[in-house]
Amino acid sequence: MITSTSNSRIKEARKLQRRRTRHEQGLLLLEGVRLVRDVLQAGSRPVEVFYAPDLIEHNPAAQALVDTVVRQGVEPLACTPAVFATLVETVTPQGIAAVVPLPVLALPAVLRFSLVLDGVRDPGNAGTLLRSAEAAGVDCAIFAPETVDPYNDKVVRAAMGAHFRLPLRVCAAWDEVAALLSPDQRLYVADAAAAQSYDAVDWTRPAALIVGGEAVGASAAGRAIAQPLAIPMAGGAESLNAAVAGAVILFEAARQRRLSGRSAGL
């Protein structure tokens, strides 16, 4: 039982709360029963697992997960609740956490339906966008410049495991974004002030949707390469939540693709 917050394995894992350490070491620290289970189910093998026996005492799902990890040949490390609390950023930790390799999923040969996060800084919105994108059949999520780190703790929690099933790429510059996209993908950008409605687009054709951050919308670079689309709104609302606007457009695309038979997954 680890009882000291200065235990070396605890200290090493805690460093993964920092962006730079995550990228340098290629590792991610995850917390929570559902997230750890999703990641194992997606085929990821943990490097390290920590649990707090006192916290999972009345949680059979967490106990079963510890047993699963043991069967996979990983020896989980028991900690006191106080030590466990230093590992995670949640207010009420569930008592199980895992260190796993940063997922690097292969891209399809040709992108046909992609999401570009352009300056989305709110981690909850970014994670919710990833979760929605996977469910809408997106083939790649691209993090454009000025966007939150996809492996930020809150992004990972909001994405509910999408990181381990949907290919994503982080681009430090817009020419990297352009290089990822296919030449035949039409680019659209969500913009509350646009004249064209999001449902007037033929989404059965190869496309990429750019979603900007909530405060300032998409960047000048994103706007320069994409056609603006609005979601018609009633009432006095000026805009939608960024994750909501993205999802409404992505699922209109998914609906059209499903009805046309273009999407096998839906």
Added chain:
Amino acid sequence: MITSTSNSRIKEARKLQRRRTRHEQGLLLLEGVRLVRDVLQAGSRPVEVFYAPDLIEHNPAAQALVDTVVRQGVEPLACTPAVFATLVETVTPQGIAAVVPLPVLALPAVLRFSLVLDGVRDPGNAGTLLRSAEAAGVDCAIFAPETVDPYNDKVVRAAMGAHFRLPLRVCAAWDEVAALLSPDQRLYVADAAAAQSYDAVDWTRPAALIVGGEAVGASAAGRAIAQPLAIPMAGGAESLNAAVAGAVILFEAARQRRLSGRSAGL
């Protein structure tokens, strides 16, 4: 300048952080430039306005708002940043807050497109649902039992002023919900396990959508009276964020209503 956190007007306003006090006094404490401005624009007249000169020093929008309040005949009360911080629950307060009457907007004579929040406990999701509902042309948002208080600080912030433009009602029991709805409204409930797809419904007819909480979905009471609808999902995702699922269905309804010419507002 108020320099003491035990100033009686500060103490009275702070009590409005509690649900019971809000409902007993019929008052709401709001913070932030955009929210206070939205509420004034919606025609609400503040009972009290607090501001921290040191916090709005470099914020012309906040200063203009203080001037607007003065022109409306309300004398804003200046506080130190430390006093102001005790009023609000935001981490980085913008320096302006208002106490306003709890909005009670009239219902249309007959409801035709309503949203029922059924056990939505996450305040961010509830507020985001209100914001989306207003923009989708919903005519009433109904808070069913076991749902977060609509006047909770985080709900109000996520709703971006929707409380002051969209009629909402809080129901302590399901028979109150049923009494609000029109007999010709068809009831649907978002349910990831449903066989029927959300876009196979004729949303141009009078309808109400029930959205449950993220952890457990809609209540047994909600399910008993409504037809379940799913959003088809690709990939390995088990579900969508509750606010996203609600918005995707509400905007499919809005799209159908707009295309059929039933909705004047869109």
